[in-house]
Amino acid sequence: MQRVTLVRYAAKPERADENEALSRKVFAELRRVRPHGVAYALFRSGDEFVHLFVNFEDDSSDAVTELPSFKAFSAASGERMVEPPQPLRIATDLVESYGFEGAEARV
Template identity: 55%
Template structure:
């Protein structure tokens, strides 16, 4: 099984830049550690953020969630958000793909 997670939230107007900077630090840490079988992307429109995480190797997200940068990002996320984040996690098996390397 693989892990797919979608996280969507809207930050408070004064927290957009801070949230983006904290999230970018996570991506810097991922580039430095280069875990295999992962795809992770962050999308933004104004104050709305959407994270897409895919682990094609296992039903696990610790390669991201155990990073010190992710812990710093997630520490005060509730205080940065207008409302609780919408989180959807799936444990699925990949059938086929285009643009997602396995």
């Protein structure tokens, strides 16, 4: 069973750049640590953010949520956001994919 998580939220306009900077630290740490079998992306449109996380090997988000940089990102997130995000978490089986390097070995 794999894990797919989609999180969408709006940052306070004056904190959106700070939110992006903290998010980028998570990606920098991921590039250093290189957890196997996961994909993570951040999308931004103005003050709106969308995080997409896929774990191709397990129904867990620990590969990201246990990183010190993610804990720092999460620590004061409520102060940066207009309202709390509503994560959508799905435990599912991968059928087919394109463009997810972590899935290449599973397809």
